[in-house]
Amino acid sequence: MTYLDPPGGHHGRPAVPSAEATAALARCVSVEPAKFAAAHWGHTPLLSRAADLPDPSGFTDLLSPADADELLSRRGLRTPFLRVAKDGQLVAASRWTGGGGAGAEIGDQVLDERVLEQYASGATLVLQGLHRIWPPLVDFARDLGLALNQPLQINAYLTPAGSQGFATHYDTHDVFVLQVDGRKHWRIHPPVLPDPLEKQQWGGRADEVAATAQGPAALDVVLAPGDALYLPRGWLHSAQAQDASSLHLTVGIRAFTRYALVEELLALAAEDQRLRASLPFGIDVADPDAIEPELTETVEALRDWLLRADPGAVAARLRQRAWPAARPAPIRPLAQADALATLDADSRLTLRPGLRWQLVPHDPETVAVRLFDRTITLPASCEPAARALLTGTVTRVGDLPGLPDDADRVTLARRLLREAVLVPALTG
Numbered sequence: 001m002t003y004l005d006p007p008g009g010h011h012g013r014p015a016v017p018s019a020e021a022t023a024a025l026a027r028c029v030s031v032e033p034a035k036f037a038a039a040h041w042g043h044t045p046l047l048s049r050a051a052d053l054p055d056p057s058g059f060t061d062l063l064s065p066a067d068a069d070e071l072l073s074r075r076g077l078r079t080p081f082l083r084v085a086k087d088g089q090l091v092a093a094s095r096w097t098g099g100g101g102a103g104a105e106i107g108d109q110v111l112d113e114r115v116l117e118q119y120a121s122g123a124t125l126v127l128q129g130l131h132r133i134w135p136p137l138v139d140f141a142r143d144l145g146l147a148l149n150q151p152l153q154i155n156a157y158l159t160p161a162g163s164q165g166f167a168t169h170y171d172t173h174d175v176f177v178l179q180v181d182g183r184k185h186w187r188i189h190p191p192v193l194p195d196p197l198e199k200q201q202w203g204g205r206a207d208e209v210a211a212t213a214q215g216p217a218a219l220d221v222v223l224a225p226g227d228a229l230y231l232p233r234g235w236l237h238s239a240q241a242q243d244a245s246s247l248h249l250t251v252g253i254r255a256f257t258r259y260a261l262v263e264e265l266l267a268l269a270a271e272d273q274r275l276r277a278s279l280p281f282g283i284d285v286a287d288p289d290a291i292e293p294e295l296t297e298t299v300e301a302l303r304d305w306l307l308r309a310d311p312g313a314v315a316a317r318l319r320q321r322a323w324p325a326a327r328p329a330p331i332r333p334l335a336q337a338d339a340l341a342t343l344d345a346d347s348r349l350t351l352r353p354g355l356r357w358q359l360v361p362h363d364p365e366t367v368a369v370r371l372f373d374r375t376i377t378l379p380a381s382c383e384p385a386a387r388a389l390l391t392g393t394v395t396r397v398g399d400l401p402g403l404p405d406d407a408d409r410v411t412l413a414r415r416l417l418r419e420a421v422l423v424p425a426l427t428g
Helices: 019-026 033-039 065-074 112-120 135-148 202-213 258-271 288-307 311-325 333-342 380-390 406-418
Strands: 046-048 082-086 124-127 152-159 174-181 184-189 219-223 228-231 236-241 246-253 348-351 358-363 366-370 375-379 422-424
Touching: 019 033, 019 135, 065 112, 065 124, 065 152, 082 112, 112 124, 135 152, 135 246, 152 236, 184 202, 202 236, 258 288, 258 311, 333 406, 333 422, 348 380, 348 406, 358 380, 366 380, 375 380, 375 406, 380 406, 406 422
Parallel strands: none
Antiparallel strands: 046 228, 082 124, 124 152, 152 246, 174 228, 174 246, 184 219, 184 236, 348 422, 358 366, 366 375
């Protein structure tokens, strides 16, 4: 398939990460990105001390203890944006939620006085999905996600002095731990199941996890404010706050795996008639001898089909899985509507930050802009102008190439502005 992507780009993602994306990754690791990718990504933990990171002042600009208090008290949080854990178990939400008073009677709202009760008794508070609700983390998640080219999420963990919210466990996603405030003691052990998939949760191996946690740690360290820790999925870990309360951010990266390719290949294999064939009439599926010849023929048919598998079809399915998991920057609906009302040839527009796109031929008369949630069809004559707008540079509407007059340029710009593909460029 031919892609009409901008020079130097690939399917709507810059060939070289932006300065913001590079800076976001540099805040998390104390080594060069190439070394991190080769020596640590998906393989081994990496401890980065604050003094070795570009901003040794730490991460309070992303979320401070005062910010956490703001979220817990004045933002009307609802489940599941908060979890509470104590002694390795989750505390039932009914113990810290309720109605919010007149005009806000919905019963799953976080109640500050009940949260205080839980926290003061030693419970850990987990603020979840902060990449959706806290502006500095919305921006940080977008930039880091572009650097990694992976969907991610950000939670915050507030643990009282001397407490431990969760027993030793492993995650099925990679994580960056960013210590914001206080000190926390981490004990890291090698995996009992390397590279676990999302469906291979640690609870199914609880005995192995507990036994391994009794052995020597691969890493035994106290994180201080400004320190960062990378853990690949599967590595066992536990963490305990020290002599004061602790606040850290956990960035969870949902890495794509080869098993994801297997899943999509099997979904596409339904196109092969040999693999859709019924088993013989009356076959006893519990009898290995009866199944063996059918299995042999099925494996042969599957092998033949896999040798003809179309990488483009697999990539399209992975795109449908990946892109919706990483939303672009939020837009301001009212400001966007005002920009639509005043749009003219002198208006300056730019691509919505973080938006992934593909510009592809649709038919002889049209081109299609594929986005994370929909596809927009445009006349083929709009392709040069659309490509100019999608590059991410600030563009004056009247300077768009390939269209005969300003009326056509404004019409295209208005369509892409209304579809939230473009946003007004900041001036001054």
